[in-house]
Amino acid sequence: MGTDIGGFTVFACPHCTKPLHLNRHEARCENNHLFDRSRDGYINLVVGGRLAATTTSGDTAESLRSRRDFFATGSYAPIASALANALQHITGPVLDVGCGEGYYFTHINSSEKYGIDISKKAVQMASKLLPDAHFAVASAFRLPVVDHSCAAVFSVFAPHSFEEYARVLKQGGTWVTVTPGPHHLQQMRPKRDQSIDEREERRSEPPAQAQHAERLQFELDLSPSTATDLFSMTPLVWQTAADASPTTHVSVDVWVSSGTSL
Ligand SMILES: C[S@@+](CC[C@H](N)C(=O)[O-])C[C@H]1O[C@@H](n2cnc3c(N)ncnc32)[C@H](O)[C@@H]1O
Numbered sequence: 001m002g003t004d005i006g007g008f009t010v011f012a013c014p015h016c017t018k019p020l021h022l023n024r025h026e027a028r029c030e031n032n033h034l035f036d037r038s039r040d041g042y043i044n045l046v047v048g049g050r051l052a053a054t055t056t057s058g059d060t061a062e063s064l065r066s067r068r069d070f071f072a073t074g075s076y077a078p079i080a081s082a083l084a085n086a087l088q089h090i091t092g093p094v095l096d097v098g099c100g101e102g103y104y105f106t107h108i109n110s111s112e113k114y115g116i117d118i119s120k121k122a123v124q125m126a127s128k129l130l131p132d133a134h135f136a137v138a139s140a141f142r143l144p145v146v147d148h149s150c151a152a153v154f155s156v157f158a159p160h161s162f163e164e165y166a167r168v169l170k171q172g173g174t175w176v177t178v179t180p181g182p183h184h185l186q187q188m189r190p191k192r193d194q195s196i197d198e199r200e201e202r203r204s205e206p207p208a209q210a211q212h213a214e215r216l217q218f219e220l221d222l223s224p225s226t227a228t229d230l231f232s233m234t235p236l237v238w239q240t241a242a243d244a245s246p247t248t249h250v251s252v253d254v255w256v257s258s259g260t261s262l
């Protein structure tokens with residue numbers, strides 16, 4: 001249970017879009033739509049048809065545990081620092097879309113942290129890690145968030161919608177995305193032919209909407225168990241032979257892109 005237990009939030013009712021008011025046990029809108037708060041403080045805002053419309057249930061407990069163990073080594077601290085840097089002058093609510101187990105928010109200085117993820121296990125782990133933040137199970141493509149309520153919104157290696165960013169950001173609000181660059185984790189990828197590599201290269205550009213894009217590249221030498229954690233927390237795990245043991249030397253190559261809502 002979070003220490004910040006009540007009040008109005010940027011979360012909106014998924015039935016009627018009115019702001020949700022939180023108390024210790026529940027979230028409620030002015031039309032009396034009611035959502036239970038879990039023991040760890042998060043709410044589940046995926047309702048009825050929206051669940052059916054979602055083709056993924058998000059990251060599994062196993063991949064989330066790998067992610068947490070990997071982050072504990074500090075290997076992605078440069079990414080977290082670049083993100084924190086891009087958000088350093090923000091005052092007001094900050095929303096993490098596809099927040100996973102919550103790591104990136106531990107580096108961000110804000111007193112109003114909100115996160116959503118489609119994986120209930122992710123939201124549960126994030127709530128325990130950050131008891132003063134607010135988390136909800138929800139889809140990145142239908143954010144249960146009040147229009148023009150957020151000072152910033154960000155997403156790290158997670159699905160996101162620029163239409164939804166524009167809707168939830170205040171005028172002049174900032175968005176930040178972290179997305180893979182062309183050489184990201186290339187040593188862990190299965191070998192492919194050149195034409196596929198060229199297509200991937202084009203897909204690995206910063207988003208067209210970006211007003212700024214900073215490319216961050218560094219090399220990692222990992223222990224075998226940390227390499228396995230990194231491998232298990234990425235979609236690569238599904239694309240590679242089960243008995244392949246992941247390489248311990250990897251290149252990190254990401255775009256930290258940002259823009260301002262007009
Ligand atoms: C690669 S992980 C990144 C998590 C976190 N941002 C991080 O970097 O540690 C992608 C996350 O997006 C979530 N996800 C996948 N599809 C989603 C959707 N449609 N809406 C919201 N979250 C989604 C997954 O459950 C997972 O936690």
Ligand SMILES: [Zn+2]
Pocket residue numbers: 013014015016017018029030031032033
């Ligand atoms: Zn409602």
